[in-house]
Amino acid sequence: MSVNLEGNILVTGSNRGIGLELVKQLAEKTGEKAHIYACCREPEGTRAEVLRELSTQYPGKITIIKLDMSDEDSISTAAQAVSKQFGPGGLNLLINNAAINKPALPGLLSATRKKDMMEVYETNVAGPFLLAKMLHPLLQKAAERDSEKDEGDKMSCRRSAIINISSIISSMEKCPQTFPGAQMYAxxxxxxxLNMLTCCLAEEFKIHNILVTAIHPGWxxxxxxxxxxxxxxxESALGMLSVMSSLSNKDSGMLLDWEGNTIPW
Ligand SMILES: NC(=O)c1ccc[n+]([C@@H]2O[C@H](COP(=O)([O-])OP(=O)(O)OC[C@H]3O[C@@H](n4cnc5c(N)ncnc54)[C@H](OP(=O)(O)O)[C@@H]3O)[C@@H](O)[C@H]2O)c1
Structure with missing residues (x-):
């Protein structure tokens, strides 16, 4: 599996779990042309200790950005901060990874409150929507600047792309199989x-050659x-980065898994 990504790459929810591993592997496996903007809620807090250590291992390659995906002001402040740092290259790859699950597994109907629905929706859908909207000009800048890249296949994660980290349990077709073990309504x-947001953005941004794809990281x-x-x-992060490295026009507006297989809606 090879990772072929470059330019300015922004990852949300990068202080632990899959997001942290994505940043680690991006730092390890990309060349000089890559710069990683690792976003988390509390860059100075104890929860970001491992991320801070990682950034000191790769001086000049990882910049930590404060970003709370449930807070519009925080998203706006982060978008302004990174726009100053990206320079003329704009933003090549936005990975919307941060997410929450409430209430805890199995997330039964009886245990799920309106508050859970709204909080989860705010972080997992409204956050990625706002971030994509605010960073769109920077993605467009990258798409226009790198018009010489990827000849014959205009879209790629090296040029300009949004990857929304989704889940197989979002699939309506697969609901009869996935529902019994994890109701997880919210x-x-x-x-x-988020999948529909992926489809809408893929439609809206295709004239700008910005690829938008949803990826399930596996369990x-x-x-x-x-x-x-x-x-x-x-395994999950390497698989997803390898899939991202190979995406092209045909994959925009799709839901894929960490091995590149298409998941039905
Ligand atoms: N693990 C799985 O089996 C699985 C399966 C399918 C899909 N996924 C998806 O994969 C992605 C990563 O999941 P994971 O397993 O790594 O989850 P995780 O271990 O719970 O980590 C979630 C990350 O999101 C961050 N986050 C949560 N709310 C945030 C907010 N409001 N603003 C900014 N960051 C926030 C957390 O930061 P804090 O430390 O500040 O909370 C943390 O860094 C998610 O989109 C998830 O839905 C995971």
């Missing part, structure tokens, strides 16, 4: 909405995935 409906051992998950973060 979470699965939020990821289904991964993290705080969210739990101990029983079969995949470790290293």
């Amino acid at each position: 979470y699965r409906t939020s990821k289904a909405a 991964v051992r993290t705080d969210m995935g739990g101990e029983k998950a079969p995949l470790c973060t290293q």
